[in-house]
Structures are given as C-alpha cells and as structure tokens.
Amino acid sequence: MQHYQNTSNTPKDQDKPPQSGLSRELSKEYCVRLLKVAMRYSDDLELSGLISAVEAHVSTMTRQRFNPGLNDASYDVFRKFCLKGGVQ
16 A cells, blocks of 8 residues: 655656655654644544554564663653553
8 A cells, every 4th residue: 555646757766755865854754744644634443543553663663673762752652641540
C-alpha cells in the first residue's frame, strides 16, 4: 500500500518518498505534520490502527538498538496515558 502520491515522471524517483531529499529536521517536521493530518481525519478504528503502528515502531526501535532516552520517554508516555492513575 502506497501512503503518498509521488508525481515524479522519472522512473528512478517513483519509489522514493517525498521527504527523501529533506534534511533530518525537515523530515521530522514533515512526519509530525503528516501524523497530525492522519489523526485529524481518522475515525476511531483508524486512530486505533495509527496508535498501534506507532507503538509497534517504537517497540522495534527499542529492541534494535540501545537507546535509554527512547525507552524512558516511551515508558513515560505509556505510564501517563495507560496506567491506572494517569490521565483520565
């Protein structure tokens, strides 16, 4: 499933996502804005799928490489929203 529309006419560019030529900071901004758009227009089922996909990606990142900051930050978010006594 293709998640973006690439309007390039060059065959070698057809499989490249639109953010591939951006700097790291602009790529992050693109990702944040794209996620905000997806969340804004998601119904409950789509939102649940989006959350599951992001959770799975973060879980994969923490398994593939040692990153205590990512591990701590993701647990903090989980604790704040999912454990008893968190956001109601």
